[in-house]
Amino acid sequence: MKPVQLYKNLCELAEKAKSGFCKVKGKNLFIMDKNISVQKKIRILAEFLGKMPHENIYVMPAVRDILG
Secondary structure, three states, X not given: OOHHHHHHHHHHHHHHOOXXXXXXXXXXXXXXXXXXXXXXXXXHHHHHHXXXXXXXXXXXXXXXXXXX
16 A cells, blocks of 8 residues: 555544544643543543553552553
C-alpha cells in the first residue's frame, strides 16, 4: 500500500474512534468520548493506564486492582 493511501486509511480509522491517546505538540493527551457510560470510561482508562508505568507512583489498592 502506498504511504498516502495508508495515511488516508489511518485517518479514517481515527475518525471512527471514540476515545484514545495522542500526542500534540509534545504533550500527551487522552481523549474520551463524553457520551459513553461511566463503566465504559473506567474500562478504557484502566486498560490504557494499566499499560503505562505506574510502579513508582502510589495507587490506591482498589484502583490498582482494576489496572490488572
